[in-house]
Amino acid sequence: MADKMKSRVAVSEEAMLETWRKEDTFQQSFANRTGAPVFSFYDGPPFANGLPHFGHTLVTSIKDSLGRYKTMRGYSVERRNGWDCHGLPVEFAIEKQFGVSGKKQMLELGLDKFNAACRASVFTYKSEWEDFFGRVGRWTDTEHAYASIDRDYTESVWWTLQQIHTKGLLYEGFKSMPYCPRCETPLSNFELNEGYKDNVSDPSLFVKFKLADEDVYLLGWTTTPWSLPGNAASAVKPGESYVYVAVNDDEGHSQTLILAKKRLEAVLGEQKDYEVVKEVTAEQLAGRTYEPLFAIKDRGSYTNQENLYKVWLADHVSIEDGTGVLHVAPSFGEEVLRIGEENNFPTLVSLDASGRMKAGYGADDLTGTFFKDADRLITERLTINGNVYAAETFEHTYPFCYRCDSPLFYYSISTWFVRVSAIKDKLLDTAKEINWNPEHIKEGRFGKWLAGARDWAISRNRYWGAPMPIWRNVDDPSDYIVIGSIAELKDLAPEANLEDLHRPFIDAVTFIKDGKTYERIDEVLDCWFESGSMPIAQQHYPFENKEKFEKLFLADYIGEGLDQTRLWFYVQHVISTILFDRPAYKNVLVNGMIMAADGQKLSKRLKNYPPIEDVFAQEGADVLRLYLLSNNQAVNADYMRFNRSGLKDLQRNVMATLDNSVRFFRMYAELDGWKPRIPVAHPQPANALDNWILARLDETILEVTRQADDYKLAHAINPIFALIDDASNWYIRRSRRRFWKSEDDADKAQAYEVLHYTLVKIAQLLAPWAPFASDRVYRELTSDTSVHLTNWPTASEADGTALHEMKVIREIIAEGLKQRADAKIKVRQPLSKVTIAAAPSFLEQADAVAIICEELNVKTVVFAAGKTPAMTLALDVELTDTLQAEGLARDIIRHVQSLRKQSGLEVDDRIKLALSSSDAAMQSAIQSFGDMIAQETLATTLGSEHVEAPLEVTLEGTTVAISLAKA
Numbered sequence: 027m028a029d030k031m032k033s034r035v036a037v038s039e040e041a042m043l044e045t046w047r048k049e050d051t052f053q054q055s056f057a058n059r060t061g062a063p064v065f066s067f068y069d070g071p072p073f074a075n076g077l078p079h080f081g082h083t084l085v086t087s088i089k090d091s092l093g094r095y096k097t098m099r100g101y102s103v104e105r106r107n108g109w110d111c112h113g114l115p116v117e118f119a120i121e122k123q124f125g126v127s128g129k130k131q132m133l134e135l136g137l138d139k140f141n142a143a144c145r146a147s148v149f150t151y152k153s154e155w156e157d158f159f160g161r162v163g164r165w166t167d168t169e170h171a172y173a174s175i176d177r178d179y180t181e182s183v184w185w186t187l188q189q190i191h192t193k194g195l196l197y198e199g200f201k202s203m204p205y206c207p208r209c210e211t212p213l214s215n216f217e218l219n220e221g222y223k224d225n226v227s228d229p230s231l232f233v234k235f236k237l238a239d240e241d242v243y244l245l246g247w248t249t250t251p252w253s254l255p256g257n258a259a260s261a262v263k264p265g266e267s268y269v270y271v272a273v274n275d276d277e278g279h280s281q282t283l284i285l286a287k288k289r290l291e292a293v294l295g296e297q298k299d300y301e302v303v304k305e306v307t308a309e310q311l312a313g314r315t316y317e318p319l320f321a322i323k324d325r326g327s328y329t330n331q332e333n334l335y336k337v338w339l340a341d342h343v344s345i346e347d348g349t350g351v352l353h354v355a356p357s358f359g360e361e362v363l364r365i366g367e368e369n370n371f372p373t374l375v376s377l378d379a380s381g382r383m384k385a386g387y388g389a390d391d392l393t394g395t396f397f398k399d400a401d402r403l404i405t406e407r408l409t410i411n412g413n414v415y416a417a418e419t420f421e422h423t424y425p426f427c428y429r430c431d432s433p434l435f436y437y438s439i440s441t442w443f444v445r446v447s448a449i450k451d452k453l454l455d456t457a458k459e460i461n462w463n464p465e466h467i468k469e470g471r472f473g474k475w476l477a478g479a480r481d482w483a484i485s486r487n488r489y490w491g492a493p494m495p496i497w498r499n500v501d502d503p504s505d506y507i508v509i510g511s512i513a514e515l516k517d518l519a520p521e522a523n524l525e526d527l528h529r530p531f532i533d534a535v536t537f538i539k540d541g542k543t544y545e546r547i548d549e550v551l552d553c554w555f556e557s558g559s560m561p562i563a564q565q566h567y568p569f570e571n572k573e574k575f576e577k578l579f580l581a582d583y584i585g586e587g588l589d590q591t592r593l594w595f596y597v598q599h600v601i602s603t604i605l606f607d608r609p610a611y612k613n614v615l616v617n618g619m620i621m622a623a624d625g626q627k628l629s630k631r632l633k634n635y636p637p638i639e640d641v642f643a644q645e646g647a648d649v650l651r652l653y654l655l656s657n658n659q660a661v662n663a664d665y666m667r668f669n670r671s672g673l674k675d676l677q678r679n680v681m682a683t684l685d686n687s688v689r690f691f692r693m694y695a696e697l698d699g700w701k702p703r704i705p706v707a708h709p710q711p712a713n714a715l716d717n718w719i720l721a722r723l724d725e726t727i728l729e730v731t732r733q734a735d736d737y738k739l740a741h742a743i744n745p746i747f748a749l750i751d752d753a754s755n756w757y758i759r760r761s762r763r764r765f766w767k768s769e770d771d772a773d774k775a776q777a778y779e780v781l782h783y784t785l786v787k788i789a790q791l792l793a794p795w796a797p798f799a800s801d802r803v804y805r806e807l808t809s810d811t812s813v814h815l816t817n818w819p820t821a822s823e824a825d826g827t828a829l830h831e832m833k834v835i836r837e838i839i840a841e842g843l844k845q846r847a848d849a850k851i852k853v854r855q856p857l858s859k860v861t862i863a864a865a866p867s868f869l870e871q872a873d874a875v876a877i878i879c880e881e882l883n884v885k886t887v888v889f890a891a892g893k894t895p896a897m898t899l900a901l902d903v904e905l906t907d908t909l910q911a912e913g914l915a916r917d918i919i920r921h922v923q924s925l926r927k928q929s930g931l932e933v934d935d936r937i938k939l940a941l942s943s944s945d946a947a948m949q950s951a952i953q954s955f956g957d958m959i960a961q962e963t964l965a966t967t968l969g970s971e972h973v974e975a976p977l978e979v980t981l982e983g984t985t986v987a988i989s990l991a992k993a
């Protein structure tokens with residue numbers, strides 16, 4: 027984008043980036059803390075094969091701010107970023123590039139070719155990420171970044187898996203797993219959780235199984251008609267009553283159905299024409315045989331085939347929905363597989379690995395049909411056969427692949443697991459040490475998840491990932507070796523080339539041990555296993571950096587979005603608890619999610635958020651960071667609405683206010699040749715206003731520090747905004763005259779010192795959150811190097827008396843101004859007095875009286891005894907002629923000042939002023955208050971002969987002509 031398109035703020039921020047680069051400020055800030063206590067931060071690795079997007083600005087701002095904050099607080103904070111390089115997002119993109127999908131096509135293409143393309147793609151957008159980090163002001167060490175494809179990284183991951191195996195927590199199991207037919211791999215239960223969609227329309231099919239020895243039907247219910255060729259059994263709930271019901275079908279034929287008594291009303295309630303003919307127990311139904319819906323091929327070849335198509339008792343049968351008769355297709359569900367295992371009947375795997383119907387299950391004409399497409403065809407077939415009682419559709423929640431959006435199903439497959447369920451108590455125990463922000467996640471989302479922890483499926487039937495380091499005896503599948511290092515493998519297979527540990531090279535590594543041949547299993551590791559091993563693997567522990575690993579483990583702080591609670595936060599916790607019996611981190615800051623202004627998700631298609639580069643070029647990174655970080659929803663795991671006008675408000679109300687204060691200070695300090703003492707020291711003023719702003723500063727320093735130490739970022743930042751406002755709209759406004767006075771007295775020097783000190787400290791308080799402007803302001807005020815090389819400001823207890831007294835004074839002023847407004851008298855019009863009853867004694871001090879008189883524009887404050895202990899205030903709103911004349915004179919002064927500005931005069935230029943009016947009251951006002959007008963406007967002469975073409979202005983219905991010239 028051309029420079030002229032950029033705002034002044036953006037140009038200034040880019041200049042600061044250049045300064046940091048030249049001065050090596052980030053490295054310097056780290057080097058300054060050599061030997062300091064370590065604050066350990068683990069950076070969750072993003073994928074570099076996708077572009078950074080708007081949502082990343084939030085987490086990036088948080089991570090950077092805390093790094094800067096802790097550095098200023100005196101810690102050594104290593105900030106090394108990493109790249110997540112393996113897994114389905116990469117594979118998915120490359121499959122598209124080659125136009126392949128499924129194992130068969132993949133193997134035809136060649137794994138070497140496929141994985142080479144994956145490798146080439148993983149850093150596609152690395153430089154875009156680095157540019158993004160740079161522009162948003164994120165200080166992170168990209169030079170020493172770790173990447174999950176590095177051989178060292180994989181070696182540590184292998185070691186981690188071997189540790190888990192050594193502790194007896196790795197096992198291979200045949201389980202029905204959430205399975206993606208497009209990716210042809212099982213997913214873990216936490217990946218499953220990422221992809222549920224609401225309101226998915228699916229069949230609701232009431233299907234009839236005819237008992238073999240009686241002309242009645244078990245009434246089953248399914249939402250997955252495609253699974254019916256895999257039906258191997260039915261199940262009923264022990265202890266429940268079942269009823270025989272005579273009912274007429276659509277053609278008026280009578281038939282008898284069996285269903286749970288408790289489901290009768292729900293299933294047949296709308297049908298008037300039914301009659302309960304018999305009641306039996308579930309136990310009486312158990313053991314009966316029914317006619318299969320589909321005839322499987324070669325039934326005799328199945329082990330335990332005599333147990334097929336029988337009714338079993340199972341606790342898992344639901345009485346809350348359906349009919350109380352469960353259709354059991356063991357391959358396609360966790361619980362139904364267990365029912366099959368407990369009762370020894372075969373698993374009929376009627377779908378292939380790509381989710382298509384297989385031959386041999388009684389519906390061969392549908393062979394090759396995708397499971398979801400088979401629903402309608404199966405329903406039609408069964409309807410013709412007379413096996414359907416009712417076919418409807420309904421809406422429910424259904425899981426889809428969170429990577430590729432394919433509908434998932436449960437599929438029985440051999441998978442490797444970490445036995446997390448066995449260490450559940452330990453996980454809960456080590457989790458007690460973790461401090462969460464927001465706090466409710468500890469016992470809520472995270473704690474509940476740990477309490478229900480399931481075994482973690484860590485193998486993926488995929489290609490681009492860390493290969494599982496398991497070699498299996500070709501003659502005995504139960505004999506396998508888990509390798510924990512490259513050296514260990516090299517010992518067993520000395521000839522092997524282990525330069526690249528990826529498939530297919532690693533697949534070629536075989537060895538003979540004790541006369542037995544071992545080959546690697548095909549699977550790769552779940553990429554979450556890799557990211558969960560990050561604390562270990564980024565240091566290539568335990569092969570290298572032992573000391574460094576121990577210094578940085580566990581992390582003092584990690585931070586990501588809420589979705590990571592059951593992903594990265596969880597997997598780190600599991601691995602760390604198993605290996606070290608400790609959590610992986612002490613503090614977690616869970617950030618929220620940025621939504622569009624209308625509350626919708628950010629959407630490229632809807633363009634409901636601004637392009638990030640446009641925000642950088644206009645409002646700039648500081649304001650964006652402040653906007654996000656000061657929003658309590660955003661930094662507290664909640665949804666925040668992004669409203670661009672909020673950036674503009676912050677720019678105007680906070681950053682421009684600060685800039686104006688700094689400009690004001692610099693302008694007058696330059697005029698007076700005032701120079702700060704270096705180093706800047708805490709002033710010891712005599713003036714009440716000075717004491718007050720210093721007390722406000724101390725109070726703010728303490729509050730910001732307390733909140734930031736507690737990871738409450740919004741609560742840390744908002745007090746700085748209030749301080750900037752107080753410094754400008756109260757301290758400077760109230761102190762203006764002290765800077766204007768031409769005598770170079772002690773009070774003026776003190777005002778300079780206090781304002782300078784306050785602004786320098788504000789720059790430091792802002793530094794972590796708004797790193798650009800704070801550094802610019804700091805450099806302007808101190809001629810020092812970067813604010814980011816300074817120590818965080820400290821404060822002793824704030825002067826409570828100064829704070830309290832000014833608070834009371836400001837309350838009095840607010841009340842007086844309200845009484846003015848009620849009487850409809852503008853503030854410029856002087857009034858004679860305000861009477862305060864039952865005032866605390868400090869109000870009678872000259873400083874306080876002066877402030878009240880000026881702010882309320884009254885001549886005197888009268889203190890009176892009160893009828894009640896509560897302080898009251900009465901503004902005298904009566905206008906005398908003299909007061910009115912002074913009001914006119916004040917109006918004239920205002921117009922002269924604005925004319926001075928328009929004429930391009932410097933603030934200290936002296937002028938010749940001329941005023942004329944035909945109105946008697948105005949003439950009298952000019953006469954009576956001429957000295958005041960001259961003094962306030964720096965006029966050396968005041969006459970009625972115009973010195974320039976005069977400007978006519980109307981005041982209170984009369985006209986006055988004004989002209990001025992430089993004296």
Ligand SMILES: [Zn+2]
Binds near residue numbers: 207
């Ligand atoms: Zn998928």
